[in-house]
Amino acid sequence: MLGEVLESGRWAISAPYAGARSFERRFSDAFCLFNACRFCVPTSSGTTSLMVALEACGVGAGDEVIIPGLTWVANASAVAAVNAKPVLADIHPETLCMDPESVRARIGPRTKAITVVHLYSAVADLDALASIARQHGLVLIEDCAQVHGARYRDRTVGTFGAMGTFSMQATKVLTSGEGGAVITNDADLARRAEHLRADGRCYGRDTPAVGTMELVETADVMGHNYSLSEFQSAVLLAQLQMLPQQNEIRARNAALLDRLLTNCGLTPQLTSPGTTSRTYYQYAALLPPDMVAQADLGTIAAALRAELGLSIAGGYSPLNTNRLYDPHTRRRFTELAGQDLSIQGHSLPVTEDIIGRLLTFHHAGLLGDETDMNDIAEAVIKVADNLAALAKTELRV
Numbered sequence: 583m584l585g586e587v588l589e590s591g592r593w594a595i596s597a598p599y600a601g602a603r604s605f606e607r608r609f610s611d612a613f614c615l616f617n618a619c620r621f622c623v624p625t626s627s628g629t630t631s632l633m634v635a636l637e638a639c640g641v642g643a644g645d646e647v648i649i650p651g652l653t654w655v656a657n658a659s660a661v662a663a664v665n666a667k668p669v670l671a672d673i674h675p676e677t678l679c680m681d682p683e684s685v686r687a688r689i690g691p692r693t694k695a696i697t698v699v700h701l702y703s704a705v706a707d708l709d710a711l712a713s714i715a716r717q718h719g720l721v722l723i724e725d726c727a728q729v730h731g732a733r734y735r736d737r738t739v740g741t742f743g744a745m746g747t748f749s750m751q752a753t754k755v756l757t758s759g760e761g762g763a764v765i766t767n768d769a770d771l772a773r774r775a776e777h778l779r780a781d782g783r784c785y786g787r788d789t790p791a792v793g794t795m796e797l798v799e800t801a802d803v804m805g806h807n808y809s810l811s812e813f814q815s816a817v818l819l820a821q822l823q824m825l826p827q828q829n830e831i832r833a834r835n836a837a838l839l840d841r842l843l844t845n846c847g848l849t850p851q852l853t854s855p856g857t858t859s860r861t862y863y864q865y866a867a868l869l870p871p872d873m874v875a876q877a878d879l880g881t882i883a884a885a886l887r888a889e890l891g892l893s894i895a896g897g898y899s900p901l902n903t904n905r906l907y908d909p910h911t912r913r914r915f916t917e918l919a920g921q922d923l924s925i926q927g928h929s930l931p932v933t934e935d936i937i938g939r940l941l942t943f944h945h946a947g948l949l950g951d952e953t954d955m956n957d958i959a960e961a962v963i964k965v966a967d968n969l970a971a972l973a974k975t976e977l978r979v
């Protein structure tokens with residue numbers, strides 16, 4: 583398919599129509615089918631998909647958006663990027679996703695939206711979060727960057743709020759190196775999203791003449807260029823065909839790993855009760871307190887990486903102490919907006935309590951077979967048996 587893009591002469595949706603349906607539209611159609619939703623607008627990254635979704639839903643200057651305290655920094659920086667202020671909610675200690683009760687406690691007069699993140703391999707408590715959003719008239723956006731294809735109450739995630747956002751960055755289970763998408767069942771939101779990602783242009787109703795522009799300059803909503811290239815769309819179209827089977831293999835291995843690691847004293851991440859199908863971006867588990875009392879998490883993760891040759895690490899740096907969120911390093915967030923965007927003071931007792939014990943395994947390690955899962959459990963046992971010796975070394979790879 584990459585050869586087809588190369589030879590078509592059309593490498594972007596913002597280039598002239600070349601006589602065939604764009605790969606971007608083909609991927610969008612396929613991703614709608616995959617998620618059983620009506621509209622999909624591909625974007626250049628997960629970050630831009632969050633910015634597009636927030637702005638399509640009307641979030642802007644002076645608004646507050648509640649986000650989880652444990653997630654990738656993009657959830658906070660994307661809120662700042664649309665001139666709003668992130669407010670941190672704490673997590674549930676078992677699902678590691680946003681705790682609905684903490685969200686409720688953070689709602690104030692300026693709250694406009696909630697971005698829920700389905701983290702690592704869990705789906706958040708969507709029943710409770712959707713009900714809170716409804717009750718308070720808030721926009722609910724689902725960040726599905728880590729859960730392509732997960733299901734809740736037999737419906738694909740991403741359609742429980744106004745919009746769902748996705749990342750197709752290199753580490754994700756569906757990837758084109760960089761890429762993203764927003765999905766929705768609302769035609770007006772989809773149209774706004776289209777404009778926001780293509781400089782105020784959208785696809786027209788009629789098929790254009792070959793050699794003329796397919797995007798129409800309606801200027802309904804001013805946008806930026808966050809479009810996915812035709813090469814990336816072609817890669818995603820091919821990758822999407824493999825995803826259901828890969829998700830199945832990972833889920834099968836993860837179920838086995840749950841049993842093995844529970845026997846080793848670890849506590850695997852749980853998903854919310856309404857989840858009907860789980861996907862695995864990272865496999866997450868909490869180490870028992872006595873293990874981290876003997877050697878710190880970084881040392882244990884490094885020892886496991888050395889044993890297994892897999893990508894194994896701690897969790898995200900909680901957002902209230904994350905160095906990557908620092909709006910004061912950019913003038914647009916300080917002098918122009920005139921808002922205090924800092925989040926250092928936000929309290930996250932549950933996140934802080936578990937973060938020193940949280941271990942995450944990248945999904946590639948779950949594509950093997952039963953033997954590989956046994957190897958992981960054996961490595962955990964070996965490391966647990968040698969903690970005293972490990973604590974004395976400075977093993978950090």
Ligand SMILES: *Cc1c(COP(=O)(O)O)cnc(C)c1O
Nearest residue numbers: 627628629654656727749750751
């Ligand atoms: C990866 C990720 C993002 C950002 O996606 P990019 O494509 O890297 O911009 C946002 N949110 C979550 C939860 C992610 O995992």
